[in-house]
Amino acid sequence: METVSTAKAHGGVQGVYRHDSRETKTPMTFSVFVPPQGVTGKVPVLWYLSGLTCTHANVTEKGEFRAAAARHGVMIVCPDTSPRGDDVPDEKDNWQFGSGAAFYLDATQAPYDRNYRMYSYIARELPELIAEQFPAADLSRQGVFGHSMGGHGALTLALKHPERFKSCSAFAPIVQPSTSDWSIPALTKFLGADEAAWRAYDATLLIADGKKFKEFLVDQGGADSFLDKGLKPWLLEAACRKAGIPLTLNMREGYDHSYYFISSFMADHIAWHAARL
Amino acid sequence: METVSTAKAHGGVQGVYRHDSRETKTPMTFSVFVPPQGVTGKVPVLWYLSGLTCTHANVTEKGEFRAAAARHGVMIVCPDTSPRGDDVPDEKDNWQFGSGAAFYLDATQAPYDRNYRMYSYIARELPELIAEQFPAADLSRQGVFGHSMGGHGALTLALKHPERFKSCSAFAPIVQPSTSDWSIPALTKFLGADEAAWRAYDATLLIADGKKFKEFLVDQGGADSFLDKGLKPWLLEAACRKAGIPLTLNMREGYDHSYYFISSFMADHIAWHAARL
Numbered sequence: 001m002e003t004v005s006t007a008k009a010h011g012g013v014q015g016v017y018r019h020d021s022r023e024t025k026t027p028m029t030f031s032v033f034v035p036p037q038g039v040t041g042k043v044p045v046l047w048y049l050s051g052l053t054c055t056h057a058n059v060t061e062k063g064e065f066r067a068a069a070a071r072h073g074v075m076i077v078c079p080d081t082s083p084r085g086d087d088v089p090d091e092k093d094n095w096q097f098g099s100g101a102a103f104y105l106d107a108t109q110a111p112y113d114r115n116y117r118m119y120s121y122i123a124r125e126l127p128e129l130i131a132e133q134f135p136a137a138d139l140s141r142q143g144v145f146g147h148s149m150g151g152h153g154a155l156t157l158a159l160k161h162p163e164r165f166k167s168c169s170a171f172a173p174i175v176q177p178s179t180s181d182w183s184i185p186a187l188t189k190f191l192g193a194d195e196a197a198w199r200a201y202d203a204t205l206l207i208a209d210g211k212k213f214k215e216f217l218v219d220q221g222g223a224d225s226f227l228d229k230g231l232k233p234w235l236l237e238a239a240c241r242k243a244g245i246p247l248t249l250n251m252r253e254g255y256d257h258s259y260y261f262i263s264s265f266m267a268d269h270i271a272w273h274a275a276r277l
Numbered sequence: 278m279e280t281v282s283t284a285k286a287h288g289g290v291q292g293v294y295r296h297d298s299r300e301t302k303t304p305m306t307f308s309v310f311v312p313p314q315g316v317t318g319k320v321p322v323l324w325y326l327s328g329l330t331c332t333h334a335n336v337t338e339k340g341e342f343r344a345a346a347a348r349h350g351v352m353i354v355c356p357d358t359s360p361r362g363d364d365v366p367d368e369k370d371n372w373q374f375g376s377g378a379a380f381y382l383d384a385t386q387a388p389y390d391r392n393y394r395m396y397s398y399i400a401r402e403l404p405e406l407i408a409e410q411f412p413a414a415d416l417s418r419q420g421v422f423g424h425s426m427g428g429h430g431a432l433t434l435a436l437k438h439p440e441r442f443k444s445c446s447a448f449a450p451i452v453q454p455s456t457s458d459w460s461i462p463a464l465t466k467f468l469g470a471d472e473a474a475w476r477a478y479d480a481t482l483l484i485a486d487g488k489k490f491k492e493f494l495v496d497q498g499g500a501d502s503f504l505d506k507g508l509k510p511w512l513l514e515a516a517c518r519k520a521g522i523p524l525t526l527n528m529r530e531g532y533d534h535s536y537y538f539i540s541s542f543m544a545d546h547i548a549w550h551a552a553r554l
Contacts, residue, residue: 008500009537061536064341067544223285259338260286267344 001133004029010070011036014060017133023117023125024083030126031060037073038136044277045075045130045137046167046270049122049146049153052182053100055080059147064263065270072274075137079126081149083115097186103177104153105201107190116190119201123157143167143273147262148226151218152177155203155236159211167276169217169269171262172224175236176204182230204239215246217272219265221255278410281306287347288313291337294410300394300402301360307403308337314350315413321554322352322407322414323444323547326399326423326430329459330377332357336424341540342547349551352414356403358426360392374463380454381430382478384467393467396478400434420444420550424539425503428495429454432480432513436488444553446494446546448539449501452513453481459507481516492523494549496542498532 004016012035021028037043046069050059056078059065069076082088082102089111090098107116130137144165146154151173158168177183178198191197199205220233227233233249240247255261281293289312298305314320323346327336333355336342346353359365359379366388367375384393407414421442423431428450435445454460455475468474476482497510504510510526517524532538 007533007535007537008498008531008541010541014537062338064344064540066537066540067341067344221285254285256284258284260284260291263341263343264285264287 001129009033010066012038012066012070014066016056016060019129021083021121021125023121024115026083026085026088026115028083028121029056029080031056031078032130032134033066033069033076034134034136035070035073035075038075041136042138043073043075043136044141044143044274045077045139046273046277047122047142047144047154048076048078049104049144049150049157050078050081051146051148051150052081053095054150055100058259059262062259062263063266065266068267068270072270074270074274074277075134077126077130079122082118088115096182097189101149101186103149103183103186103190103201104156105190108197109190109192112190118153122153123161141166141277143277145169145171145269145273146173147171148231148257149174149183151175152203155216156201156206158213159203159206160200162213167273168213169272170219171265171269172220172226172231172257173203173218173233173236174230175233176202178202178205180230180232182226204235207239207243207245212243213245215248216240217248217269219250219252219269221257221261222251222253223255224257224261226257278406286310287343289315289343289347291343293333293337296406298360298398298402300398301392303360303362303365303392305360305398306333306357308333308355309407309411310343310346310353311411311413312347312350312352315352318413319415320350320352320413321418321420321551322354322416323550323554324399324419324421324431325353325355326381326421326427326434327355327358328423328425328427329358330372331427332377335536336539339536339540340543342543345544345547349547351547351551351554352411354403354407356399359395365392373459374466378426378463380426380460380463380467380478381433382467385474386467386469389467395430399430400438418443418554420554422446422448422546422550423450424448425508425534426451426460428452429480432493433478433483435490436480436483437477439490444550445490446549447496448542448546449497449503449508449534450480450495450510450513451507452510453479455479455482457507457509459503481512484516484520484522489520490522492525493517494525494546496527496529496546498534498538499528499530500532501534501538503534
């Protein structure tokens, strides 16, 4: 692992790091905020998964998470959203597929199956690296959250690993990518046309298929232009109600899909996770 | 004035606006955060002046000011750092002069004197526009702060207009541009070789020449790579001591010159201003 940069921030250290990933077969960049409490002791680890078009950098710069993470003593890890590079098959002009749009799954279809393994990268490889390189990380206390495509990533990861994650929340998540215009083409290319394979990466269908998690927190902007077509939080609400999973869904009037929305409720989410970690 | 964008954030509205400036003779872009208290009532106005290479956007995205501004009910106005455009004389490869580096002065030397009028723009034109376009702005309660070159701007503006500004603070300000490597070439080009003309835009020399302000707050990172050469806060300390101006100078161990530093102490500065506005 190579250190790209570090800077003191809010009493802790905000770093950016790069390593060669065995899963994606590319260099991968991610950011880690170690709160002041991590200098001397162990702290819980909260994973933030970003949305379409983002790298680790967007939330690291615009997410306003450090003040709350320092207050509550939580480490924040922000991975990239996809493998990148000249050798990675991509559609340069399509923001909903490929670079910046890997949907936190393991692709099964050539030529994408070689590099697009973000599920295994987040579920296994990166936690191993964090455990090895960040002595402050207490991996017995992990939470996960994310935005939009990253909210989908957080929900599906938590449902598949309820033993690993003690808490899960999301900002404006894609709750049912199988039926969402902006994810169907990507799922088809990554996983093939058989929709049965898509169920493993669809929060509402994982719940319908019996996966459980102890509770979810979701914030959703009421003025989000993707609300009706891409996000549809009511589908998660219905799935959770049927399965008996407690869901707190906060509709936030007037808020859009941007980092202005995310950063407005970031401190609330971190406090909520901290209380459960 | 044209609205470029608005988004709800921290209960208020973060907007970006553009207008044709009579001073710079170019379109100028700036951002305004109206806190929730500004929807129904009047709120004080806190001006944030940015540093070299920045536009209004850097601090608007990375400054983490909205949570504190919403808590204290303060409007935050972030101007650009220079005129910009194909018709504006510039040195494209020089980050210390021209675009992004106008040093909050009125140039007197051709060809720069036509557009580089950031002092008059901030001192007169933009406040008039804010008064006209933002009914929530209570311009009888104004404060000013800034970073690096913008800290220089804040200090000199406050010293020249103690009746207008009730409070002034700075992050890592250039306190004596007349003797600083990174500003001498710009002062020479904008104001001519006669250093007497530079005194009007040098905080320590304005103080030496008898200008007063009721008190200053300055935060300075101890690991700032520009500390010894460009910033030298001890020169401000000496000038204030001699003139009897109270200065709180917080040296912040381990912090650099970046937005990670600024955002770490942003809430402190806004609370400090709010108590004086």
